[in-house]
Amino acid sequence: xxxxxxxxxxxxxxxxxxxxxxxxxxxxxxxxxxxxxxxxxxxxxxxxxxxxxxxxxxxxxxxxxxxxxxxxxxxxxxxxxxxxxxxxxxxxxxxxxxxxxxxxxxxxxxxxxxxxxxxxx
Ligand SMILES: [Zn+2]
Ligand SMILES: [Zn+2]
Numbered sequence: 001x002x003x004x005x006x007x008x009x010x011x012x013x014x015x016x017x018x019x020x021x022x023x024x025x026x027x028x029x030x031x032x033x034x035x036x037x038x039x040x041x042x043x044x045x046x047x048x049x050x051x052x053x054x055x056x057x058x059x060x061x062x063x064x065x066x067x068x069x070x071x072x073x074x075x076x077x078x079x080x081x082x083x084x085x086x087x088x089x090x091x092x093x094x095x096x097x098x099x100x101x102x103x104x105x106x107x108x109x110x111x112x113x114x115x116x117x118x119x120x121x
Contacts, residue, residue: 008037012046015039066091 005018017039028034038046056063062074064086077084077095084095 010037010039010042012038012042015041019043062095064088064091065093 006020007016007018008020009015010017010019017037019039020035020037022035023031023033054065056065056068062071062077062084063069064071066086067089069086069088071084071087077097079097079099081095081097083092085092
């Protein structure tokens with residue numbers, strides 16, 4: 001029996017690979033593709049890169065990806081700061097500040113009906 005393996009192209013290095021990971025429909029909608037192919041080598045590299053980055057997604061605290069200490073005065077940094085030196089371990093890491101959008105809406109005064117007395121209409 002000679003079962004032929006379906007081959008894909010690694011998205012990262014272009015080498016042929018049998019690896020293919022299909023996204024769930026909801027994931028695919030976010031990422032914009034149906035699935036991804038990465039060869040074993042690239043998978044390993046991406047995994048290593050990801051492990052190294054040690055991304056800290058603490059919503060309200062700024063956490064150092066080296067010593068994982070929480071940095072006081074996070075408001076001291078602003079959106080232009082892309083690199084931060086940890087006050088604890090003195091190592092430099094990258095920072096992205098995301099601002100949460102809030103919404104405030106109100107009716108226009110000029111749309112208030114004449115003689116409106118403060119009750120719902
Ligand atoms: Zn590859
Ligand atoms: Zn640190």
